[in-house]
Amino acid sequence: MNPRARAVSAAVLVGALLSVTVACGSEDESNGRPAQGEAVWKEPAAYTYTLESTQGERSLIGTFRITVRDGAVTRAVGLDDSARRLVDRSPEQVPTIGDLLEEMNQARKENADKAEAEYADDGHPERITLDWLENAIDDEALYVISDYEPADK
Structure with missing residues (x-):
């Protein structure tokens, strides 16, 4: 694999790992509720x-x-x-x-x-x-x- 293709592959992998990390960190594992500071509320009319x-x-x-x-x-x-x-x-x-x-x-x-x-x-x-x-x-x-x-x- 040439150096440019290797760099692109590494960037894609890092991006995917960051996405998974962010997604995993958004809920409190103990009760499935959003972690402190994370909004899921939809403002009613x-x-x-x-x-x-x-x-x-x-x-x-x-x-x-x-x-x-x-x-x-x-x-x-x-x-x-x-x-x-x-x-x-x-x-x-x-x-x-x-x-x-x-x-x-x-x-x-x-x-x-x-x-x-x-x-x-x-x-x-x-x-x-x-x-x-x-x-x-x-x-x-x-x-x-x-x-x-x-x-x-």
Whole structure:
């Protein structure tokens, strides 16, 4: 086998091994559930949830009760002063759970130092932690999702 063909064969083998390794590492072998930080939840068309957003200098700080229909926030109620100000001033900044997961995925693509999620038994995220640069001040975000209720459309 010539050196070029040998190099191509080695590259194909390495790629195949990496694919198998990644696939094997995506489930917790003890119960078949996704490993910590792996999303399998599919956002329903309609749901409500409470979001507590803290940390950093981000504009999305506060506690909100949010209603989502057809992938968009249709109602947001600020449950504290900070959240009420944001809802009054910039209601378009209130996210769906899908928006929060997209932010986490974008942080991962940008190689953030931390982009993790913890999931409930039904698969929806309950906590999303982001930190773009570990040693930077105020670039973190913590989203705690509670009172999640899928709704009939």
